[in-house]
Amino acid sequence: MRVLGIEGTAWCASAALYDAEADSVLIESNPYEPDSGGIHPREAAEHMSEAIPAVVDAVLTAAEDGYGPDAIDAVAFSRGPGLGPCLRTVGTAARALAGALDVPLVGVNHMVAHLEIGRHRSGFDSPVCLNASGANAHLLGYHDGRYRVLGETMDAGVGNAIDKFTRHIGWSHPGGPKVEAAATEFAADHGGDAPDDLLDLPYVVKGMDFSFSGISSAANDAHNDGVPVGEICFALQEHVFAMLAEVAERALSLTGATELVLGGGVAQNDRLREMLATMCADRGADFYAPEPRFLRDNAGMIAVLGAKMARAGDTVAIAESAVDPNFRPDQVPVTWRNDAESVAVGARSAGTESGAVRPEPGDPAADLRGAEAVVAVEPDAEEPRVIKRRIPKRYRHPKLDRSIRRDRTVAEARLASEARRAGVPTPLVYDVDVANSTLTLQYVGDRDLATAIDGGEAWVRSTGRHLATLHDAGIVHGDPTTRNVRIAGDASSGETGSGRGEFGSDRDGSEAERDGTGLSEAAARTALIDFGLGYHTGHVEDHAMDLHVFEGSVRATATDPDALIDAFEAGYAAVGDRTVLDRLREVEGRGRYR
Ligand SMILES: C[C@@H](O)[C@H](NC(=O)OP(=O)(O)OC[C@H]1O[C@@H](n2cnc3c(N)ncnc32)[C@H](O)[C@@H]1O)C(=O)O
Ligand SMILES: [Fe+2]
Secondary structure, eight states: OEEEEEEOSSSEEEEEEEETTTTEEEEEEEEOOOSSSSOOHHHHHHHHHHHHHHHHHHHHHHHHHHHOTTOOSEEEEEEESSOHHHHHHHHHHHHHHHHHHTOOEEEEEHHHHHHHHHHHHHOOSSOEEEEEOSSOEEEEEEETTEEEEEEEBSSSOHHHHHHHHHHHTTOOSOOHHHHHHHHHHHHHHTTSSOOSOOOOOOOOEETTEEOOHHHHHHHHHHHHTTOOHHHHHHHHHHHHHHHHHHHHHHHHHHHTOOEEEEESGGGGOHHHHHHHHHHHHHTTOEEEOOOGGGTSSOHHHHHHHHHHHHHTTOOBOGGGOOOOTTOOGGGSOOTTSOGGGOOOOSTTOSOOSSSOOOOOTTOSOOEEEOSSEEEEEEOOSSSOEEEEEEOOOTTSOHHHHHHHHHHHHHHHHHHHHHHHHHTOOOOOEEEEEGGGTEEEEEOOSSEEGGGGOTTOHHHHHHHHHHHHHHHHTTEEOSOOOGGGEEEEEOTTTOOOOOOOSOOOOTTTTOOOOBOTTSOBGGGEEEEEOOOTTOEEOOOHHHHHHHHHHHHHHHHHHOSSHHHHHHHHHHHHHHHSOHHHHHHHHHHHHTSSOO
């Protein structure tokens, strides 16, 4: 099969020929380069109208020269996401070409194409995919017929976050490569890879999501304050890429996947690829990033995915081929893969998103390695204890690494104790060793909620009550996934469990009421652990994010999430502030979230 692909979502007018039998890709591209500022949608669309016919012509001519008049079996085009005026130009060209050649038309999601090209070239079976492109940043895993969003930016795309700074200082678009050059030069002038000085910038990871808005503004402010540009570029890369590497590691840990592929324009950055390669090597995972011509926007990735879709019969009638500027990757029915290739999303996985691996006492696996910490149980007969050590990450700048591990260790100890005083069951903190980022904690519960989510209404409801109590005390958890909720008892039988993993709060015994399932909460008790990403805040938005993170982990884990989410929200509403639930609806409605 041979497919002609057309790309033109924003800046790159491109056509390509993919010959599936030979697995060869010919790409012709013509970039739009704004004189100043960022991408102007109208100018970009004009560029598409002018440049698309020429690149298509060049590829078509080459195809017919090589294979004769019936060279093309299908035409594939980027249907979205992207700038509306650009997408419409490309859509029109693709429809006309498919009609003239009398071949099927395939509508490709640009984000899925960024990831599939890496999977295709690597030959990996079930990778987690990190997309680092201009307008987007997310982690995806194929599961049950869809690409699931495991984590994503809460605001700007990664390239745009960097380009915002370069626009501020007057550099032309695209800024990413210039930041890379300036950062490399700064490092070379300051003693190699890791100069001691690292400008402090915001580092924001919330559960599996992350935010770049604060870092762009802080970089701009640093420039206004006279910090040298090279120093800012270096720090910008170290912070932004460490955030991506951290969430990628969490996604690997959550799913138990052992393969990571990278895609998107920012993936051309050597430092980002180096960090991800180091992270993967340290946890025994395989890493793959395709060569640069497949990373930046290009029609090759559109043609390759187009061929997979066409082979699966996934073509589109001209009348139904409208473009979609907001086309999300998780909206795409994945017709070209089979279920055997799914990554485990949720409970079936062995790993964890953060330090929450909790071997049972006496577990032969003395040390288990989460994404962030190594956790060992001391099987003391009287009272089992957990020793949790946040281990250094080689991929991070040493200064950033030290401060992250120290800050989270301190936050976890302090907030767990404060939460406990406010009435939320958490482990007692026996010892804090800040220098070694190590905590000694009480062993709580029997197992984590992720392992028993189905039918766990009573536990979920209890979790809702605890989060409401926590928020009422002005604290957010920051990472309240089902793996960071420890449970005891049996929600379906009302048994109180073995009692081995005792837990409680300083106001224990106050919630013996019966919930909607007829079970007493004393029979389905929960404790919150892992406060490392927590902080003090009274902002409704931050509280709503906690609920969003929890509900996201329930959706990813449960067979029938709706009833559980209702129970969770009922528990929250019984104790907490209803405006937080209203804000949650608003957060979900913003489109970035499901
Ligand atoms: C929707 C679609 O139009 C959009 N495409 C897009 O943003 O172009 P892409 O080629 O995937 O990525 C471009 C971004 O990639 C950045 N970039 C290119 N080379 C870079 C480098 N060496 N280091 C850092 N960023 C780089 C650019 O600054 C720019 O922000 C997307 O995929 O989000
Ligand atoms: Fe892109």
